[in-house]
Amino acid sequence: MTPLIEIDRVAKRFGPVTALEGVSLGIAAGEFFALLGPSGCGKTTLLRILAGIETPTAGRVRIDGQDMTGVPPNRRPTNMVFQSYAIFPHLSVAENVGYGLRYQGVRGAAAAARVEEALAMVQMRGLGGRAAHQLSGGQRQRVALARALVLRPKVLLLDEPLSALDKKLREEMQVELRALQAGLGITFVFVTHDQDEALALSDRIAVMEGGRILQTDTPEGLYLRPSDARVAGFFGTMNLIPGTVTDPGGPGPAELDGGPFGRLRGLPGPGLAAGAAAVAAVRPERLRIGGAPGAGANRLAARVSARTFLGDRSLVHLRAAADGRALVALVAHAGGAAAPPEPGAEVTLWWEAASGLILSA
Amino acid sequence: MSPRRDALTWYAVAFVAFLYGPVLLMPLFSFNDSNFATFPLAGFTTRHYAGMAANISMMEALRNSLTVALGVSAAATALALPAALALTRHRIPGRALVTGFMMLPLVVPSIVLGVALLVILIRILGVQLSLWTVAAGHLVVALPFSLAVLMSRLEGFDPSLEEASGDLGAGGFGTFRRVTLPLALPGVISSLLLAFIISFDEFVISFFLTGTRNTLPVFLFSQLRFPNRLPGTLALGSLILFGSALLVILTEVIRRRGLPADRAGGL
Numbered sequence: 001m002t003p004l005i006e007i008d009r010v011a012k013r014f015g016p017v018t019a020l021e022g023v024s025l026g027i028a029a030g031e032f033f034a035l036l037g038p039s040g041c042g043k044t045t046l047l048r049i050l051a052g053i054e055t056p057t058a059g060r061v062r063i064d065g066q067d068m069t070g071v072p073p074n075r076r077p078t079n080m081v082f083q084s085y086a087i088f089p090h091l092s093v094a095e096n097v098g099y100g101l102r103y104q105g106v107r108g109a110a111a112a113a114r115v116e117e118a119l120a121m122v123q124m125r126g127l128g129g130r131a132a133h134q135l136s137g138g139q140r141q142r143v144a145l146a147r148a149l150v151l152r153p154k155v156l157l158l159d160e161p162l163s164a165l166d167k168k169l170r171e172e173m174q175v176e177l178r179a180l181q182a183g184l185g186i187t188f189v190f191v192t193h194d195q196d197e198a199l200a201l202s203d204r205i206a207v208m209e210g211g212r213i214l215q216t217d218t219p220e221g222l223y224l225r226p227s228d229a230r231v232a233g234f235f236g237t238m239n240l241i242p243g244t245v246t247d248p249g250g251p252g253p254a255e256l257d258g259g260p261f262g263r264l265r266g267l268p269g270p271g272l273a274a275g276a277a278a279v280a281a282v283r284p285e286r287l288r289i290g291g292a293p294g295a296g297a298n299r300l301a302a303r304v305s306a307r308t309f310l311g312d313r314s315l316v317h318l319r320a321a322a323d324g325r326a327l328v329a330l331v332a333h334a335g336g337a338a339a340p341p342e343p344g345a346e347v348t349l350w351w352e353a354a355s356g357l358i359l360s361a
Numbered sequence: 362m363s364p365r366r367d368a369l370t371w372y373a374v375a376f377v378a379f380l381y382g383p384v385l386l387m388p389l390f391s392f393n394d395s396n397f398a399t400f401p402l403a404g405f406t407t408r409h410y411a412g413m414a415a416n417i418s419m420m421e422a423l424r425n426s427l428t429v430a431l432g433v434s435a436a437a438t439a440l441a442l443p444a445a446l447a448l449t450r451h452r453i454p455g456r457a458l459v460t461g462f463m464m465l466p467l468v469v470p471s472i473v474l475g476v477a478l479l480v481i482l483i484r485i486l487g488v489q490l491s492l493w494t495v496a497a498g499h500l501v502v503a504l505p506f507s508l509a510v511l512m513s514r515l516e517g518f519d520p521s522l523e524e525a526s527g528d529l530g531a532g533g534f535g536t537f538r539r540v541t542l543p544l545a546l547p548g549v550i551s552s553l554l555l556a557f558i559i560s561f562d563e564f565v566i567s568f569f570l571t572g573t574r575n576t577l578p579v580f581l582f583s584q585l586r587f588p589n590r591l592p593g594t595l596a597l598g599s600l601i602l603f604g605s606a607l608l609v610i611l612t613e614v615i616r617r618r619g620l621p622a623d624r625a626g627g628l
Contacts (some may be wrong), residue, residue, distance in 0.1 A: 103531060
């Protein structure tokens with residue numbers, strides 16, 4: 001099946017600045033898709049190209065099989081929720097939501113019914129008479145959503161939709177957005193710099209940096225099988241130990257020469273070559289402190305520098321004996337396990353080869 | 362806490378008295394029952410106001426001034442709005458230079474402008490001097506003010522409002538009519554009022570470019586030779602002062618009305 005949105009080698013330059021270089025991506029119908037990356041990585045530019053607000057310097061975008069080159073924003077099957085929400089300040093809530101209906105030939109009572117339906121969808125039933133400046137941040141977001149969804153677009157584009165909200169409201173809106181998308185079956189493409197938000201909301205995530213896509217995968221895939229050190233560092237905490245590849249692995253584990261850390265083994269990431277720079281990567285929850293390491297386990301000596309009690313777990317900060325590198329381990333307390341070691345204690349850290357990764361740097 | 366009455370307070374009082382004292386003498390003398398604007402006051406009268414209507418040439422000058430000012434106000438705003446849109450909405454190469462040139466009439470002395478326009482109109486274009494030439498001169502002076510007011514207004518609101526309008530299906534003109542113009546309205550009104558007052562006030566350029574029909578400032582200047590007509594001009598001056606103050610207050614009220622909506626739009 002061809003994807004609903006096909007992005008084919010799209011590049012964008014603003015004068016001397018390259019915002020996107022040759023991005024290709026397919027987004028399936030009904031997907032909740034995230035473009036994730038730090039500010040300036042080109043994610044918003046890509047979204048604006050999908051909306052037709054920016055035109056790509058090279059490459060093309062097809063939506064539902066139709067080439068979008070030269071198609072202005074007002075003739076695209078996409079609608080956008082802007083980062084600032086862009087609520088028209090001189091119009092009421094109902095007028096904002098109904099703004100685009102006349103361009104679809106919907107007027108009068110039919111338009112009013114559609115507006116009411118859209119407001120109900122975002123939990124704002126009966127608030128159509130409010131003036132724009134009377135709305136709270138969360139309400140503004142709901143109005144922006146309703147204003148786009150009332151037009152029944154094939155694709156809804158959301159630019160940092162939750163960044164202007166406080167934490168509690170953001171979590172509420174995440175749940176609502178997810179439910180809304182599941183109920184409507186509309187393809188959502190949203191831009192965010194917040195990994196947690198991307199993980200919580202999306203079916204798939206494209207991680208972007210410097211105008212390129214580093215990896216596109218499901219949240220689980222990105223967390224468990226990051227393609228390189230940059231992606232690994234982007235999601236949650238990852239302990240990274242640099243070295244050179246001695247065995248790129250194959251079916252079996254790859255091996256890395258970590259200098260003072262000795263040989264470390266882990267599941268091979270893509271693009272490893274013998275002699276190339278790489279990192280051994282292991283999540284804090286996969287690190288073990290003390291106990292009996294297995295035969296093939298990676299091990300290293302470290303000193304505990306601090307300990308944070310988190311209830312069911314403790315976060316243990318350590319310094320590697322080899323080079324003083326900061327490491328983090330997450331120790332579960334379940335089942336009456338031994339309390340984590342005190343700060344200052346010399347310990348042996350270890351992890352199974354299958355719990356770690358060897359990734360190209 | 363009681364307000365402090367230190368040296369700065371007295372300075373402020375003196376400052377305001379210096380600014381507005383002379384202006385306030387005008388309405389005072391306009392009600393004085395004498396042909397001479399001197400103290401002591403001779404008694405209260407409204408006869409100068411009553412006589413004003415009978416002064417046909419003064420009324421004609423007032424009408425000329427109002428006509429020219431209305432025309433200049435509309436033309437300056439209509440011409441400045443597209444220019445302000447272009448300069449604030451598009452990445453125009455040499456934008457700063459263009460803006461600088463457009464603002465130039467602000468700093469050219471009006472006497473230079475007046476002479477230059479006179480030479481161009483008479484020697485080069487061969488046009489008869491009339492109220493049209495006066496209006497054209499006023500337009501040159503009023504345009505940069507209109508442009509500045511409109512540009513600051515257009516720069517003040519979130520560009521994603523216009524993008525949102527396009528995204529929701531509106532074409533270029535639809536976006537202008539339904540979003541840009543309503544949001545720029547306080548700026549448009551300010552521009553209309555400002556250009557009106559500039560034109561209504563303008564003396565030097567009018568003096569150079571006027572034909573047989575005078576605008577009010579030129580007429581008033583010509584009346585200063587006749588001392589017995591002074592109270593009449595004082596009465597008219599007082600009315601204009603009152604009207605201008607009303608206009609300024611109105612402009613400010615409209616500007617303030619525009620503000621809360623902006624904050625809501627910014628977020």
